[in-house]
Amino acid sequence: MRDKFFKNKEVNKIALIAPSATLIEIKNYQVTYKKQVKTPTEITGSVKCVNPNCITNHENIISEFTVIKNPDGEIKLQCHYCEKMTGKKNMEFI
Numbered sequence: 001m002r003d004k005f006f007k008n009k010e011v012n013k014i015a016l017i018a019p020s021a022t023l024i025e026i027k028n029y030q031v032t033y034k035k036q037v038k039t040p041t042e043i044t045g046s047v048k049c050v051n052p053n054c055i056t057n058h059e060n061i062i063s064e065f066t067v068i069k070n071p072d073g074e075i076k077l078q079c080h081y082c083e084k085m086t087g088k089k090n091m092e093f094i
């Protein structure tokens with residue numbers, strides 16, 4: 001059940017901010033667990049849509065994004081509702 005140590009939502013956030021990060025669990029000064037984060041293909045409910053007119057910012061709707069990874073490794077999120085791209089710079093976690 002080691003995967004529970006890092007909650008999925010947290011891991012997804014880390015994967016978006018630092019796609020090549022490795023999560024390390026340390027106990028008694030020893031590394032007990034290592035996990036390479038994987039960039040998710042979809043993000044639900046963790047990020048705010050960049051578009052101020054987006055329905056997810058006005059109504060009680062959970063945001064949904066498709067994760068788009070550029071060849072240079074840059075990550076963008078495309079909103080399912082308004083199709084606007086939220087870039088890393090504008091990413092606001094909720």
Ligand SMILES: [Zn+2]
Nearest residue numbers: 049054079082
């Ligand atoms: Zn949107």
